[in-house]
Amino acid sequence: MKFIYVMADSMRRDHVSPYGSPAWGAVQTPNLERFAETAAVFEDYYIGSFPTVPNRRDTLLGHGDKGLPFNRWKPLDPDEVTLPKRLAAAGVPSMWIGDTQNNVTGGLNLQRDYTGWHLNRGQEGDPCWLSDEPLEFPVPPELIRYPAEWWHRVLINRAHRRTETDWFAPGTYSLALRWLEENRKRESFFLWLDTFDPHEPWDPPRHYLDLYDSGYDGRVFEAPTYGQRRELGITDRELQHIRARYAGEVTMVDHWFGRLLDKLEELGLDDDTAVLFCADHGTNFDGPGDLGMLQKANVVGADGSCMAAGKWPGEPRRWYPISPNVARPPLLLHLPGMHTGRRVKGIVQPWDVHATILEHFGAERHERLLGDSILPLARGEGGSGRAAAVLGQAETAQVMDGRWLYATWRGQRPACLYDLAADPSCERDLIGSEPAVAAELHGRAIAFVRSQGLPDEYAAGYQV
Numbered sequence: 001m002k003f004i005y006v007m008a009d010s011m012r013r014d015h016v017s018p019y020g021s022p023a024w025g026a027v028q029t030p031n032l033e034r035f036a037e038t039a040a041v042f043e044d045y046y047i048g049s050f051p052t053v054p055n056r057r058d059t060l061l062g063h064g065d066k067g068l069p070f071n072r073w074k075p076l077d078p079d080e081v082t083l084p085k086r087l088a089a090a091g092v093p094s095m096w097i098g099d100t101q102n103n104v105t106g107g108l109n110l111q112r113d114y115t116g117w118h119l120n121r122g123q124e125g126d127p128c129w130l131s132d133e134p135l136e137f138p139v140p141p142e143l144i145r146y147p148a149e150w151w152h153r154v155l156i157n158r159a160h161r162r163t164e165t166d167w168f169a170p171g172t173y174s175l176a177l178r179w180l181e182e183n184r185k186r187e188s189f190f191l192w193l194d195t196f197d198p199h200e201p202w203d204p205p206r207h208y209l210d211l212y213d214s215g216y217d218g219r220v221f222e223a224p225t226y227g228q229r230r231e232l233g234i235t236d237r238e239l240q241h242i243r244a245r246y247a248g249e250v251t252m253v254d255h256w257f258g259r260l261l262d263k264l265e266e267l268g269l270d271d272d273t274a275v276l277f278c279a280d281h282g283t284n285f286d287g288p289g290d291l292g293m294l295q296k297a298n299v300v301g302a303d304g305s306c307m308a309a310g311k312w313p314g315e316p317r318r319w320y321p322i323s324p325n326v327a328r329p330p331l332l333l334h335l336p337g338m339h340t341g342r343r344v345k346g347i348v349q350p351w352d353v354h355a356t357i358l359e360h361f362g363a364e365r366h367e368r369l370l371g372d373s374i375l376p377l378a379r380g381e382g383g384s385g386r387a388a389a390v391l392g393q394a395e396t397a398q399v400m401d402g403r404w405l406y407a408t409w410r411g412q413r414p415a416c417l418y419d420l421a422a423d424p425s426c427e428r429d430l431i432g433s434e435p436a437v438a439a440e441l442h443g444r445a446i447a448f449v450r451s452q453g454l455p456d457e458y459a460a461g462y463q464v
Contacts, residue, residue: 001092001188002273003360005059005353006260008253009052009100010199010296011279013330015250019043023287024240027247028211031258035277037341038334040378044347045331046389046400047281050322051296054393055280055350056103056110056194059083062354063368069449070392075109081366083354085113087190090363095183097176098194099168101126114192118179120172122157123196125150133159138220143232145200145225145295147310154201154223164205169197169249173256177263184267188361193260198249199283200224200295202242208252213244221245226297227313229286231304234294242294243285272336274360276353279329281322288425289324296326298396299412321407321416321426322398327391333378346385347402348374370451388441390448397449397462399441406441408462415442415463438464 013019015027018036048058049071057071058064060082065071076082084094096117103110104119105126111117121128125146135152137144144151158166165171176193183189197204201223218235221242225232229239257277264270284290297306298320301313331348333356351371358365359373376383388401398407405426408415417438418426431438446459 001361002186002190002269003357004191004193004260004264004273004275005357006257006275006277007056007098007100007192007194008198008257008277008279009194009196010281010283011250011253011329012282012325013279013328014325015198015247016330016332018332019330022243022285024243024285025212028251029254031254031261032277032330032332034258035261035275035334036332038338039275039277039332039341040335040338040344041341042331042333042344042346042348042374042377044345044385044389044402045278045329046347046349047322047327047329047391048349048351048389050281050326050391050393052100052199052280053102053108053110058350059353060110061368062351062358062366063370064452067454068394069390069397069452069454070394072394075107076112082113083357084115084190086358086363086366087361088113088115090361092188092190092361092363093186094190094192095179096192096194097172097179098192098196099123099172100194100196103194118175120168120175123168124201125153126157127153129156131156131159138222139224142305142308143221143225143234144309145223145307150310151223158203167197167205167252169195169253170256173259176260180263180267180269184269190357190361195253197253198246200246202245202249204245204248204252208248209245211251212247213241216241216244224294225308226293226295226306227300227308228292228304229294230292231300232294239286239294246283246285274336275334276331276356277333278331278353282326282329284323284325287325291320291323291426293320293323296323298322298326317412319396319409319413321405321418322391322396324400324405324420324424324426327389327398327400333374335375335378338378342378342380344374344377346374346377346383347387347389348377348385349389349391352386388444390445397445399444401441401444404437404441406438406445408442408445408464410461411463413463417441
């Protein structure tokens with residue numbers, strides 16, 4: 001029994017061709033399209049804890065944080081029992097290969113319990129190299145989401161690039177291909193392959209960018225500040241190029257995912273290996289459903305920005321729901337013996353992925369597990385998934401059931417309600433005109449909070 005879990009950070013579902021295309025044009029993902037031909041394409045996959053590290057903790061632990069309904073951005077505590085540790089107890093070796101450095105560096109030890117792990121270093125501000133590369137800003141520093149020191153490290157870490165495998169995702173996939181060659185004879189293994197791409201900075205090799213915007217000569221935003229795009233002063237033409245840079249990264253990831261599929265076939269592993277492709281969340285490009293946002297923030301300061309030069313927004317702050325395009329990433333799952341693809345309805349979340357991997361290897365469930373295996377859904381054996389997805393952070397809980405988006409905060413602002421069927425761009429807040437719907441969805445949020453043993457006093461802190 002073998003299982004490969006592939007994570008592509010910040011991958012929007014509408015950039016994966018089995019899910020359609022963004023409003024501004026098709027994105028080339030032929031290998032994910034090929035993969036979908038023999039995979040279950042989950043149409044209702046939602047995030048849980050947000051963003052990057054909290055999401056991975058969901059899948060690693062199968063439950064929320066201590067004293068909170070959602071996982072925080074924090075290291076693993078010594079007493080937290082992880083997925084690879086549970087697999088080891090079932091006799092399954094595990095390997096983590098990735099370049100999402102914020103899972104590992106700075107004391108964030110999410111790799112802790114794997115049998116083996118390897119970090120392809122250098123993403124974002126990873127201080128893995130020292131050189132005299134000059135610090136240059138392509139746009140004003142306040143329009144870059146990293147502080148100057150981090151941006152300088154980005155420039156240093158990529159200065160050595162010569163061939164495509166010097167880029168992060170290609171290099172990380174290459175390591176995984178080598179690992180598969182060396183471990184193909186194992187009876188069982190679990191491989192977690194984690195790429196930060198297509199997360200910013202968006203700097204793909206030129207031939208990927210040229211697929212989408214080859215003649216641009218304006219300002220280049222590789223890692224733009226989060227926030228309200230128009231308030232940031234980014235023009236429509238600049239936004240078009242930003243979208244093109246992201247699309248180039250998506251196509252790059254797709255190409256190397258295709259190399260993984262080819263390697264599985266070459267090694268004869270394709271018939272007995274489960275492969276799951278997913279993302280931790282999407283991102284925004286000021287399109288339909290993006291709430292006017294560029295990037296994934298759900299709070300901005302008075303100037304409409306968040307993380308300008310790495311700074312948290314000042315007061316007064318404006319809070320937004322987690323946008324539909326951030327909250328609904330792709331999830332595709334191929335199981336051994338699947339020869340045709342299927343579309344799968346039914347709401348699932350990362351805690352269910354944890355349960356799925358345990359069941360695949362015959363490992364026992366545990367008492368804190370919030371999820372249920374999605375294997376029956378993937379096989380077409382029945383099941384309906386969750387009644388609604390509950391997602392969020394320490395300060396907010398959000399409920400989405402396929403039609404409605406309801407969000408409630410712990411004092412930051414009043415609750416809101418949107419009908420995504422009639423208003424997919426979330427322009428009309430119906431909290432005042434649909435009190436029964438709001439009350440039902442608020443109840444689902446509170447039930448989720450209480451299901452983790454949190455007291456009524458905590459649950460009462462969410463505004464109705």
